[in-house]
Amino acid sequence: MSAATQTERAGKAIRDLIISGVVLPGERLAEVQLAERLHMSRTPVRSALNTLSHEGLVQALPGRGDAVASFAAADLRHAVELRGLLEGAAARHAAERDLSVFELDQLNRVLKDIDTLFEDSPSEDSAPWKDHVHEYIDLNEEFHRLLVETAQNPVLARLYEQLTKLPFASPSDLVVGYWHLPGSHSKFVAAQQQHWAIVESIATRRGTRAEFLGREHAEITTKALDEMLHGGALARNLMAAVPRRTATAESN
Amino acid sequence: MSAATQTERAGKAIRDLIISGVVLPGERLAEVQLAERLHMSRTPVRSALNTLSHEGLVQALPGRGDAVASFAAADLRHAVELRGLLEGAAARHAAERDLSVFELDQLNRVLKDIDTLFEDSPSEDSAPWKDHVHEYIDLNEEFHRLLVETAQNPVLARLYEQLTKLPFASPSDLVVGYWHLPGSHSKFVAAQQQHWAIVESIATRRGTRAEFLGREHAEITTKALDEMLHGGALARNLMAAVPRRTATAESN
DNA sequence: CATGGCGGTTATGTATACAAAATTGTGCGC
DNA sequence: GCGCACAATTTTGTATACATAACCGCCATG
Numbered sequence: 001m002s003a004a005t006q007t008e009r010a011g012k013a014i015r016d017l018i019i020s021g022v023v024l025p026g027e028r029l030a031e032v033q034l035a036e037r038l039h040m041s042r043t044p045v046r047s048a049l050n051t052l053s054h055e056g057l058v059q060a061l062p063g064r065g066d067a068v069a070s071f072a073a074a075d076l077r078h079a080v081e082l083r084g085l086l087e088g089a090a091a092r093h094a095a096e097r098d099l100s101v102f103e104l105d106q107l108n109r110v111l112k113d114i115d116t117l118f119e120d121s122p123s124e125d126s127a128p129w130k131d132h133v134h135e136y137i138d139l140n141e142e143f144h145r146l147l148v149e150t151a152q153n154p155v156l157a158r159l160y161e162q163l164t165k166l167p168f169a170s171p172s173d174l175v176v177g178y179w180h181l182p183g184s185h186s187k188f189v190a191a192q193q194q195h196w197a198i199v200e201s202i203a204t205r206r207g208t209r210a211e212f213l214g215r216e217h218a219e220i221t222t223k224a225l226d227e228m229l230h231g232g233a234l235a236r237n238l239m240a241a242v243p244r245r246t247a248t249a250e251s252n
Numbered sequence: 253m254s255a256a257t258q259t260e261r262a263g264k265a266i267r268d269l270i271i272s273g274v275v276l277p278g279e280r281l282a283e284v285q286l287a288e289r290l291h292m293s294r295t296p297v298r299s300a301l302n303t304l305s306h307e308g309l310v311q312a313l314p315g316r317g318d319a320v321a322s323f324a325a326a327d328l329r330h331a332v333e334l335r336g337l338l339e340g341a342a343a344r345h346a347a348e349r350d351l352s353v354f355e356l357d358q359l360n361r362v363l364k365d366i367d368t369l370f371e372d373s374p375s376e377d378s379a380p381w382k383d384h385v386h387e388y389i390d391l392n393e394e395f396h397r398l399l400v401e402t403a404q405n406p407v408l409a410r411l412y413e414q415l416t417k418l419p420f421a422s423p424s425d426l427v428v429g430y431w432h433l434p435g436s437h438s439k440f441v442a443a444q445q446q447h448w449a450i451v452e453s454i455a456t457r458r459g460t461r462a463e464f465l466g467r468e469h470a471e472i473t474t475k476a477l478d479e480m481l482h483g484g485a486l487a488r489n490l491m492a493a494v495p496r497r498t499a500t501a502e503s504n
Numbered sequence: 505c506a507t508g509g510c511g512g513t514t515a516t517g518t519a520t521a522c523a524a525a526a527t528t529g530t531g532c533g534c
Numbered sequence: 535g536c537g538c539a540c541a542a543t544t545t546t547g548t549a550t551a552c553a554t555a556a557c558c559g560c561c562a563t564g
């Protein structure tokens with residue numbers, strides 16, 4: 001039907017269960033229970049849980065299966081900061097190596113597309129602003145992906161991928177929730193200016209500037225994160241480590 | 253016998269097969285074949301391969317099992333540089349937070365122990381120098397482990413762990429091969445001075461200095477790595493991506 | 505009443521049989 | 535002789551049965 005293998009289906013399904021908050025942080029994930037719910041055998045469930053534990057979404061308990069991982073607010077901030085660190089390193093690597101005009105064009109084109117988006121809605125009150133969220137997310141992710149790819153550093157790319165597997169560390173994870181908040185428009189415009197500055201630094205081979213711009217770029221996300229945390233706009237089901245019994249039966 | 257579960261045994265065994273060069277980079281790792289060799293069923297082998305692919309030692313081929321991962325010389329350098337980046341971040345975090353005297357004492361004590369080692373053999377010609385390798389490795393690893401732990405940043409710690417799972421990215425992976433090369437003594441002494449400088453920066457809350465010292469500290473390893481690469485002292489079985497047929501039968 | 509062992513129960517760990525997919529080899533047609 | 539399709543074989547993916555270890559309540563005992 002949807003995915004290729006049962007294991008992939010299981011991974012997606014369990015991830016959704018966690019992110020949507022159906023299962024809460026700290027809660028045990030029993031194989032049989034999951035297998036029943038997903039209408040498959042324990043084998044692919046087990047395999048998926050193994051993968052998810054490596055990705056950090058579930059915590060493996062030695063000899064006692066797995067539980068949903070829980071994160072503190074500080075963890076979110078740290079993850080974003082680390083993404084900035086890695087993207088900064090990527091920007092430096094890109095700046096310090098010989099990159100083709102094609103690669104630079106790729107980066108420029110994505111940023112031009114984002115510019116077009118903002119020209120189309122120059123303020124928060126503009127009509128198309130609201131509808132542009134997903135276009136922006138796609139383009140933003142494409143830019144960050146390109147940036148890491150352009151560094152041509154497989155080890156860095158791997159580490160970056162592992163970090164952004166966390167459901168709040170990816171470049172666009174918070175965008176959808178922040179887009180509609182008042183004052184967000186200027187933040188995204190500022191972020192886009194940083195995008196341009198990063199590419200300019202890369203094009204002119206200024207590695208140090210590129211690195212620090214990459215790090216500073218993450219600060220905007222951190223700011224947005226803090227606003228969302230204080231305003232309660234962040235309905236994250238991953239954070240509160242509320243212990244809850246397994247409770248398959250609702251008899252009480 | 254040795255380990256707790258078959259899966260752990262499989263993981264250890266396969267890792268050894270790869271690191272010792274029994275199986276070469278790019279070579280396919282068939283489950284049945286491994287299961288036979290390790291005298292167990294496919295299930296724990298499969299589980300271990302899954303884990304190893306997340307650690308980066310084997311590469312998962314979608315739908316076609318796994319193959320031994322291969323690394324280029326540039327990958328080794330990049331891994332070391334990234335370790336410096338993360339240790340620098342850890343040092344900064346440690347410097348910028350309120351750490352207890354106990355934590356500082358722990359760091360100081362490890363460094364004092366390393367000092368004792370060097371006082372015991374002040375030059376390469378000193379008698380006990382050769383025998384101190386493993387003591388140094390233990391203490392060095394303890395220091396780097398403590399440094400990351402002191403940052404109190406679980407996301408960073410996780411990322412660091414994932415990076416150092418690579419068999420050449422860990423702080424002491426190259427030490428044993430470099431120890432006996434001429435001129436290494438001064439390098440280790442210099443590294444130890446950087447250790448002290450890092451702890452001093454942390455103690456005096458100088459985060460930026462701590463971070464850059466952490467990054468610079470990795471440069472020594474990079475230097476050592478280059479020497480070993482040029483001198484052929486690095487008998488790594490992970491690097492050459494020699495394609496080889498599966499060849500269970502040697503009939504031809 | 506607290507505690508510690510004991511057995512029932514449930515969960516994970518492992519083996520194996522079977523299904524499906526991919527690879528390889530082979531033969532047919534051109 | 536070359537290429538393509540098809541079948542044989544191998545390999546991975548999945549289900550299920552069994553083994554083993556962890557958990558939980560109970561009862562005996564101090």
